[in-house]
Amino acid sequence: MAEIGHYALILALAVAIAQGVLPVLGYWRGDQRLLGIGVSGAQTQFALVVLAYAALSLAFVDNDFSLTYVASNSHSQLPLIYRLSAVWGAHEGSLLMWLLMLTGWGFAVSLSSRRLPPDIAALVLATMGAISVGFLLFMLATSNPFERQFPVPAEGRDLNPLLQDPGLIIHPPMLYMGYVGFSVAFSFAIAALITGKLDLAWARWTRPWTTTAWLFLTMGITLGSWWAYNELGWGGWWFWDPVENASFMPWLVGTALIHSLAVTEKRGVLKSWTVLLAILAFALSLLGTFLVRSGVLVSVHAFATDPARGVFILAFLTIVLGAALLLYAWRAPRLVSDGAVQLVSREGLLLLNNVFLVAAAAAVLIGTLYPLVIDALGLGKISVGPPYFNAIFLPLMVPLAVLVGLSARIGWKRAKLGEALWSLRWVALTTLIAAVLLPYVLERSFAWLAIAGTALSVWLMIGALLDVTHRVRSRRDRWQGLRSIPAATWGMTLAHFGLGVWTLGVTYAGLFSVEKDVRLGPGQSAEIGAYTFTFQGTEHREGANYQSDLGTVFVERSGQPIATLNPEKRLYPSQRSVMTESAVDHNPRRDLYVALGEPIGDADWALRLYYKPFMRMVWFGGVLMFFGGILAASDRRYRLERSALKAPVTSAQTAAT
Amino acid sequence: MLRFAIPVVVLLGLLALLGIGLRLDPREVPSPLIGKMAPAFDLPNLDGSARITPLDLQGRPVLVNFFASWCAGCQVEHPVLMKLAREYGVEIVGIDYKDTREAAEQWLARHGNPYRIIVADALGQAGLDWGVYGVPETFVLSADGRVVYKQIGPMTDAAWRDKIAPLLAQGSASR
Numbered sequence: 074m075a076e077i078g079h080y081a082l083i084l085a086l087a088v089a090i091a092q093g094v095l096p097v098l099g100y101w102r103g104d105q106r107l108l109g110i111g112v113s114g115a116q117t118q119f120a121l122v123v124l125a126y127a128a129l130s131l132a133f134v135d136n137d138f139s140l141t142y143v144a145s146n147s148h149s150q151l152p153l154i155y156r157l158s159a160v161w162g163a164h165e166g167s168l169l170m171w172l173l174m175l176t177g178w179g180f181a182v183s184l185s186s187r188r189l190p191p192d193i194a195a196l197v198l199a200t201m202g203a204i205s206v207g208f209l210l211f212m213l214a215t216s217n218p219f220e221r222q223f224p225v226p227a228e229g230r231d232l233n234p235l236l237q238d239p240g241l242i243i244h245p246p247m248l249y250m251g252y253v254g255f256s257v258a259f260s261f262a263i264a265a266l267i268t269g270k271l272d273l274a275w276a277r278w279t280r281p282w283t284t285t286a287w288l289f290l291t292m293g294i295t296l297g298s299w300w301a302y303n304e305l306g307w308g309g310w311w312f313w314d315p316v317e318n319a320s321f322m323p324w325l326v327g328t329a330l331i332h333s334l335a336v337t338e339k340r341g342v343l344k345s346w347t348v349l350l351a352i353l354a355f356a357l358s359l360l361g362t363f364l365v366r367s368g369v370l371v372s373v374h375a376f377a378t379d380p381a382r383g384v385f386i387l388a389f390l391t392i393v394l395g396a397a398l399l400l401y402a403w404r405a406p407r408l409v410s411d412g413a414v415q416l417v418s419r420e421g422l423l424l425l426n427n428v429f430l431v432a433a434a435a436a437v438l439i440g441t442l443y444p445l446v447i448d449a450l451g452l453g454k455i456s457v458g459p460p461y462f463n464a465i466f467l468p469l470m471v472p473l474a475v476l477v478g479l480s481a482r483i484g485w486k487r488a489k490l491g492e493a494l495w496s497l498r499w500v501a502l503t504t505l506i507a508a509v510l511l512p513y514v515l516e517r518s519f520a521w522l523a524i525a526g527t528a529l530s531v532w533l534m535i536g537a538l539l540d541v542t543h544r545v546r547s548r549r550d551r552w553q554g555l556r557s558i559p560a561a562t563w564g565m566t567l568a569h570f571g572l573g574v575w576t577l578g579v580t581y582a583g584l585f586s587v588e589k590d591v592r593l594g595p596g597q598s599a600e601i602g603a604y605t606f607t608f609q610g611t612e613h614r615e616g617a618n619y620q621s622d623l624g625t626v627f628v629e630r631s632g633q634p635i636a637t638l639n640p641e642k643r644l645y646p647s648q649r650s651v652m653t654e655s656a657v658d659h660n661p662r663r664d665l666y667v668a669l670g671e672p673i674g675d676a677d678w679a680l681r682l683y684y685k686p687f688m689r690m691v692w693f694g695g696v697l698m699f700f701g702g703i704l705a706a707s708d709r710r711y712r713l714e715r716s717a718l719k720a721p722v723t724s725a726q727t728a729a730t
Numbered sequence: 731m732l733r734f735a736i737p738v739v740v741l742l743g744l745l746a747l748l749g750i751g752l753r754l755d756p757r758e759v760p761s762p763l764i765g766k767m768a769p770a771f772d773l774p775n776l777d778g779s780a781r782i783t784p785l786d787l788q789g790r791p792v793l794v795n796f797f798a799s800w801c802a803g804c805q806v807e808h809p810v811l812m813k814l815a816r817e818y819g820v821e822i823v824g825i826d827y828k829d830t831r832e833a834a835e836q837w838l839a840r841h842g843n844p845y846r847i848i849v850a851d852a853l854g855q856a857g858l859d860w861g862v863y864g865v866p867e868t869f870v871l872s873a874d875g876r877v878v879y880k881q882i883g884p885m886t887d888a889a890w891r892d893k894i895a896p897l898l899a900q901g902s903a904s905r
Binding site: 402 | 734735742748749
C-alpha cells in the first residue's frame, strides 16, 4: 500500500510539471487546449496527492512499522486519533500535508475557474503547478515518508508527547492552510504581472482567496498560542519564538494585503504595491518553512533538521521568489494606477495601515534573523527575546488601532479631516471615560499603560461598529438598512471588534497577571489576592500510553469554593519524556492557572500558580477575527459569474487606458 | 524604473545571509571551559570499586564523554566511539550521567564498551559543573588536564577528523 502512495507522488510530479509548463506555452501561442491543461492538471494532481495521503494514513492506522516514518512517529499503544494526526507529526508527513493543501487550493481554484478568463485561470494554475513541482521534488528527493526499513522494528518510537494534545491535532493543518493559501494570491499576482491586466475584476477574484488563507492562518496562530499556554506549563501565550514569528510575519503582511486589495478594488490604485504584498505574503510563508526545517535558528519547536533539506529549500526560495520578483521588477512599472492617493481619504488611511503593518513585519523579521546576522559576521552568539519585540512591536500597533476608528468615518477619494474628527467626538469622549474608569473598577489601578491599552481597545470596539451604525442610520427604514449591509462589511466589523477584544486581553493579562512559585505539602495553601489555592497532594494514574501524577488543588474565593483543579505531570515511557498538563479554571473575566513543577521531598511539590485577568479575550479576539474572515470571504459579490462581471471589467479597463 | 527592482536586491541579500546561516550551527555554543582546567569531581566508578578524580585523567590526552543508557543520541554516536577506541586507540572516559548501574551495564553489554574508565554521575553533579546541557557531549582534555574542545551532541566521524584528531596530534607533538 505504501508503494502505491509513493507512485502516486511520482505521478503527481509528472502531472505538476505538465500543469506548470503547458498552460504557459498555451498562453504564449494562444492555444486554448493547452490552456485547459491547467484545470485538468490541478484536479488530477489533487486526486493523486489525496491517494498518497490516504496511503500514509492507512499505514499509521495499521501500525505498519516497516515504514521508517511510521516507526519513528507512532506506537501500537497510541490512541487512533493521535495515530491519524501523527501523519503530520514530523517533517516528512507534514510536507505531505502541506502538499495536500497546496493541491487542494489548486483544486478549489480549478473548480471556480469558469468565473475567470481562461488565460488568467490557466496562468494561476500553472504557477501553482510550478510551486507544487518544487515541493514534490523536495519530498521525493530528501523527505520521502514512504521509505521502508529492514529489519522491521517490533514497536514504534511513539509520537512526540508534546504533540499528543487535541489542540495540536488541528493547529498545524490550520496553519498550513493559511501558509499555503497565500500561494493562491501569489499566483494571481504572477498572472496579473504576465498579462498586465490588473483591474477591478482581478482584485475581486483575489480578495476571497486571500481572506480565506488569512482566516485559517489567524485560527492556526490562535490555536498555537492556546496550546502553548496549556501545554508548556509556564503560563505564557506568546514567546516570540522564531517559529511563532515565522507564522506571524505572513499574517501581518497578509493583513496588509487584505486592506490594500480593498483599495485596489474600490479605487484602482496601489496596484503594484498590492502585487508586491501578494508576493511577499507567500515569500514569508516559504521563509517560515525554511527557518523551521533547516535548523538555522534555535527554536523550541523541534523539527528534525537536516542541512541537505535547508539547501534544497533555499534553492527553491531562490528560484520561486527570484523569478517572481524579477518579473515584478520588469512588469510592475506597467501597472498604472487609475488616480492618485490623498492622505486624508479612506485609501490614504489604508495605505498608512499598510505602512505600519509592513513595518511591524519587517521589525519581526529583523529580530528573528538578527542572531543569524551576528553569527554570520562572526560576532558571537546572541538571542533576541521578548523585550526587543515588545518594545518595537507594540508601539507600531497603537497607530493601527487609532486608524480603525478614524477610517470608519472618512470617505473614499477625498475627505475633510476636521469633519471626520468632529463626528467622532462622542466616540472619543466615551473612550476616554471608559479608559480612565475601567482599569480602576476592574483592577484598582490608574497605571497609564492600562489606561492607554483600555482606550485603544474601547476605541477599536466602538470604531468597528461605526460603519454598521452609519449605514443603518443613513436609511430611513432602519431594518432595511441593517439587511442591506453586505457580508463583507459585517466581516470587517467582526474582525475589527475582535482586534479590540484581543487588545483588551493583551493589556490586562499583560499588566495585571500575578504569578507565584510555591512549595506546598498536602493540606497547605497559598493565596493570590482573594483566591486561596489549597493543595491536596497527588495520586498516581495510568494513562493509555503514559503514567501520571495527578495533583488536586481546591480554589476558594473569600471562603467560597470555586473550582477543583487537576494539574498533571505525565511520563511517556516510550519517549522517556515528561509533559506538564496545566489545569485552568477560566471565565471571561479571569484565568486561574495551576501547573505542577517538581516533587520536593516526600509529598511536597513545587507548584506554579497564576491569576490572569481577561486571558480568554486574547484567543476570543482571534476567534472573532476568524469568523469575521469567514463572513467577509462569503460575500456574494465575489461569487458573481463572469458574465455578470463583464460590464464593470470593461469600464475599469477603459478607465485604466 | 529602479525602485521596482529593490525587492529583488533585498531578496538577494536575504538569500546570501540564509546561505551563510546554513553552514553555521546555532547549537554550537562555545564552552567557557575551553583553555581552563577540567572542573573537579570526586565520584565512584561504575561498579563502585574505586573513586575517580580529574587527577586520574592527567598525563595523556583523553576524551571525556557524557553518556547515558536512556539517551538516543548516545546510541547514534556509539559506533563512532567504538571505532575511535578500537582502531585509533583513543582513550575515552565515560561519565554515566543520571543513570543507574544496572541500566548502564546492560546497555554497554548490548552495544559494546569503548570506555577505559567509567565514572558514575548518578545525580548529575559533574554534569552541572561541566556545563552539560544534554547528553551526549564530549570534552577533549589535553595531557595537563585542560579542556581544549567540546563537542555538543553525538560524536561524528567528521568532528573527529576535522577537529579532534588535529588537536590530539598537536598535543602529543608539543610534548
